[in-house]
Amino acid sequence: MGIVIAVISGKGGVGKTTSTANVGLGIALKNKKCVVVDFDIGQRNLDMILGLENRVVYDMVQVMDGEVSLKQALIKSKMSPNLHFLAASQTKDKSILDSQKILKLVTDLKAEYDFVILDAPAGIESGYEHTIEFADRALVIVNPEVSSIRDADRAIGILDSKSQKVKDGGEVLKYLIINRINPRMVQSGEMLSSEDILDILNIPLIGKIPEDQGIIDASNQGKPVVLDSNSPSGRAYKRVAARLCGEEVALENIESPEKGFMQKMKGIFQ
Secondary structure: OOEEEEEEOOOOOOOHHHHHHHHHHHHHOOOOOEEEEEOOOOOOOHHHHOOOHHHOOOOHHHHHOOOOOHHHHOEEOOOOOOEEEEOOOOOOOHHHOOHHHHHHHHHHHHHHOOEEEEEOOOOOOHHHHHHHOOOOEEEEEEOOOHHHHHHHHHHHHHHHHHOHHHHOOOOOEEEEEEEEEOHHHHHHOOOOOHHHHHHHHOOOEEEEEEOOHHHHHHHHHOOOHHHOOOOHHHHHHHHHHHHHOOOOOOOOOOOOOOOOHHHHHHHHOO
8 A cells, every 4th residue: 555645834835836746756756656636626736847737637526526537537747657647626626525535535546556645735724634634644845934834833733633644543754845945045044944943843854955946947847857967956856755765865964055166275274
């Protein structure tokens, strides 16, 4: 049986859907079978980042309502045969979600895939609660700013009280991804450091993603940045995927700005 991972943030605009696409494809490139599911009913975006918006015919609600089969609705990625995508409905709202139907969908996907990654909607309302309901693990995406950390903390609180695994006496394992890190702003105190964030949230860190214009360019092209070996954020997402697949990959220190030439020369003679 596969592992169900909910990707959560607590607020919008922190790069949650971008992280879902890149981590999912990164796992698929590790020769693992992976499916990413867009749970943001009425606000579908994951298909565009994956470059699959023109291939969506059926959505997850139609599968759960029995109108079409799961096989009919799943879309194979253009970048890897190991990655599939299941779209959110754009014509329904979050009230359509039903726990028993979601459980069947998730169970069917776990039987076919090594990883089932669910992209949660922004906020902490019913759509979010349904996304985390049957999760085994969670990726918590934050930016190094107070409002993002505060909202993520609230989302973690709901996860730790309302997921089925917790109700059954277990625990949903949580991992932190800090997104859009600007080393110079961290050094100047304009952004929170990873140590500050870890002190507040107290969950294991699985990845640091640097601020990178390449992410926007890749998203606009429908080609996840994890495919670009020259992109620092792409390489960072590859490392996150490797860690989720059980590989031991050291965390890089990307928060220290690179020294200029004269600083380096001075350092040699100190």
